[in-house]
Structure formats: C-alpha cells, structure tokens
Amino acid sequence: QLMTVHSSKGLEFDTVFLTGLEEGLFPHPAKDNEDALQALDEERRLLYVAMTRARKHLRISWCEQRRLYGDLRRTGASSFLQEIPETETQRIRSRYDALCAVTNSETWRYSPRSSWQNTSRQTPAMRDVAFGFPGTTKEANPWNLSSGDKVKHRKFGTGTVIKLVNAQSINRASAWVQFSCGRKELLLSVAKLEKMD
Structure with missing residues (x-):
C-alpha cells in the first residue's frame, strides 16, 4: 500500500x-x-x-x-x-x-x-x-579547495575545480569539476575528492 x-x-x-x-x-x-x-x-x-x-x-x-x-x-x-x-x-x-x-x-x-x-x-x-546554519562551520572553507585546484575522484579520475557552491556548509557543499568525461557537480561530503599538488 x-x-x-x-x-x-x-x-x-x-x-x-x-x-x-x-x-x-x-x-x-x-x-x-x-x-x-x-x-x-x-x-x-x-x-x-x-x-x-x-x-x-x-x-x-x-x-x-x-x-x-x-x-x-x-x-x-x-x-x-x-x-x-x-x-x-x-x-x-x-x-x-x-x-x-x-x-x-x-x-x-x-x-x-x-x-x-x-x-x-x-x-x-x-x-x-x-x-550548515550560520555560525556552525569550522572555518570559511573546511574543504581546503578553491577554483583551479586539481583533484582526483575515484570514478571520474583527475579534473579541475571550476567553482564551489555552499563551501561553508559541512553537508551541502558541492564542487563543479571539469573531468575528461565532462563537467560534474559533486557533493563534497560524499565525493571524497583528493587534492593534487
């Protein structure tokens, strides 16, 4: 039912x-x-x-x-x-x-x-x-990511961060990343992006 x-x-x-x-x-x-x-x-x-x-x-x-x-x-x-x-x-x-x-x-x-x-x-x-209400984040950007950073994703491979959305939020922050297979919006709390040097 x-x-x-x-x-x-x-x-x-x-x-x-x-x-x-x-x-x-x-x-x-x-x-x-x-x-x-x-x-x-x-x-x-x-x-x-x-x-x-x-x-x-x-x-x-x-x-x-x-x-x-x-x-x-x-x-x-x-x-x-x-x-x-x-x-x-x-x-x-x-x-x-x-x-x-x-x-x-x-x-x-x-x-x-x-x-x-x-x-x-x-x-x-x-x-x-x-x-992610105001006053609850540990710092301005707890993800240590910014536009232009090179990152690695376990499924999509390496890519470049285009922009961050809700970067101050612990659960709702996402990143637009350009991969070789296309542009993806990834939820940072789930995606576990690895920042590359």
Whole structure:
C-alpha cells in the first residue's frame, strides 16, 4: 500500500519501505533560518512516525542522483540517517557503473527499538552543523579547495575545480569539476575528492 508519511499515522505494517530519504527532499530545505529549526524538528518527528510504522522490517532507501524539475542533480543520503546508530542498521549498497554515468543507491535495514527514540533528539549544536546554519562551520572553507585546484575522484579520475557552491556548509557543499568525461557537480561530503599538488 503506497502512502505519504502523514497518512501513515496510526497504522502499522510488518514491512515498511521509506524511499527518497535524501538531503533536499527529506528534510526539505527551509526557506529562512528563523523557521528552519522548527521545520527540521517537525520533519524529524515525521520520520520517526514513519519508521515506527514497521512492526518487523524497515527498509530506507535513497539515491545519489535524481532528476528534479528537469535537472539531473546529485543528492545524497538525508542527514537524518546520521542520527540512527550504526549498530541498529545493516547497510546494503547497490551500484551500477558505466563510463562517467554512475547511479548509486543505498538501502538501510533497521530493526525498530526504543533506543532510536533517544538518539532522535540531537543537541541544537549538532543539528546546526548538519544543516550548515550560520555560525556552525569550522572555518570559511573546511574543504581546503578553491577554483583551479586539481583533484582526483575515484570514478571520474583527475579534473579541475571550476567553482564551489555552499563551501561553508559541512553537508551541502558541492564542487563543479571539469573531468575528461565532462563537467560534474559533486557533493563534497560524499565525493571524497583528493587534492593534487
């Protein structure tokens, strides 16, 4: 039975699949900083509701590339997933690799236990760092990257950084890199670019 998280309240199922748990979708980006923490807490509560609908099995999935509003965008796992203890999950990775056309997806298995409820309430400082609000970054550019830098990527090879986007953010920073196979926007927290001398 397909349904939204909101409509699942009060229901239970032996197996639940949560799809699209990606940064920018769940949680959805806040429009302004004043309401951001309140909206973030509400989405965290919704995720908890969705997870606890599963009596026996829960599958959480996301993709690293998604077509949104006509554009192919790199996404990555929701920062909410970092709040689930690794001891409570089994991570399964599915990968299809082709020449410079990579589609990655992941699924987590989760056994609902009461211990997750305690970890869902992170300190405000931890929540702020996860979403890159003002005053939460360690330095102006924690990635030590700038335009013109030569970098190496494990799949695309060597390339040149064209520009950085959201460079001050821990989770949302990305870099446009020119590789021999084309220009790619890479999420820095996922891409693990190696700076070359």
